[in-house]
Amino acid sequence: AQRVTQPEKLLSVFKGAPVELKCNYSYSGSPELFWYVQYSRQRLQLLLRHISRESIKGFTADLNKGETSFHLKKPFAQEEDSAMYYCALTGGGNKLTFGTGTQLKVEL
Amino acid sequence: EPEVTQTPSHQVTQMGQEVILRCVPISNHLYFYWYRQILGQKVEFLVSFYNNEISEKSEIFDDQFSVERPDGSNFTLKIRSTKLEDSAMYFCASSPKGTDGYTFGSGTRLTVV
Numbered sequence: 001a002q003r004v005t006q007p008e009k010l011l012s013v014f015k016g017a018p019v020e021l022k023c024n025y026s027y028s029g030s031p032e033l034f035w036y037v038q039y040s041r042q043r044l045q046l047l048l049r050h051i052s053r054e055s056i057k058g059f060t061a062d063l064n065k066g067e068t069s070f071h072l073k074k075p076f077a078q079e080e081d082s083a084m085y086y087c088a089l090t091g092g093g094n095k096l097t098f099g100t101g102t103q104l105k106v107e108l
Numbered sequence: 109e110p111e112v113t114q115t116p117s118h119q120v121t122q123m124g125q126e127v128i129l130r131c132v133p134i135s136n137h138l139y140f141y142w143y144r145q146i147l148g149q150k151v152e153f154l155v156s157f158y159n160n161e162i163s164e165k166s167e168i169f170d171d172q173f174s175v176e177r178p179d180g181s182n183f184t185l186k187i188r189s190t191k192l193e194d195s196a197m198y199f200c201a202s203s204p205k206g207t208d209g210y211t212f213g214s215g216t217r218l219t220v221v
Binding site for chain 2: 032034036042043044045046049086088090093094095096097098099100101
């Protein structure tokens with residue numbers, strides 16, 4: 001079975017502070033991991049995927065197979081980063097399994 | 109940038125009524141999906157559709173649900189007899205191939221009263 005855990009419902013940081021949104025997964029094979037972002041009243045948008053290993057809007061995420069984690073990081077939070085962030089995985093098919101999401105609030 | 113379009117944005121229906129949620133996927137995409145999100149809960153997979161048939165469905169997608177691609181552009185989700193617990197945000201998505209280029213619509217909020 002596929003499972004994604006995001007332990008924090010809400011993460012509040014000050015502008016300029018580092019951000020880490022936690023994501024742990026459970027899957028017996030080789031998963032593909034994603035981070036999606038949903039800004040206020042907008043659609044789910046792909047932020048990044050582990051196979052592309054690129055940095056989007058200053059965010060990075062490294063797949064740690066030993067710890068089964070895919071934490072999302074950014075060194076300096078910006079006000080416009082305030083949004084809902086979802087970690088998701090697929091296990092070889094096209095179905096995405098989502099975590100419950102973390103609301104990031106960047107305060108001035 | 110191409111978008112997945114969903115209509116209506118909000119629908120209110122009485123319990124027991126049939127409802128059809130509509131989606132226009134991106135034109136060159138081949139895979140189509142429906143997800144739902146009950147308020148306060150995670151986004152859950154309902155069904156995937158490829159080559160005019162269901163390729164995968166979840167246990168949520170029971171006999172009350174059906175999907176159809178009635179023409180070359182629309183992709184619909186029908187709920188035959190709505191229940192209160194069907195109240196949720198329903199997201200349509202499409203992709204050209206697998207999970208590459210997976211694009212979501214802005215969702216339809218269904219409220220069953």
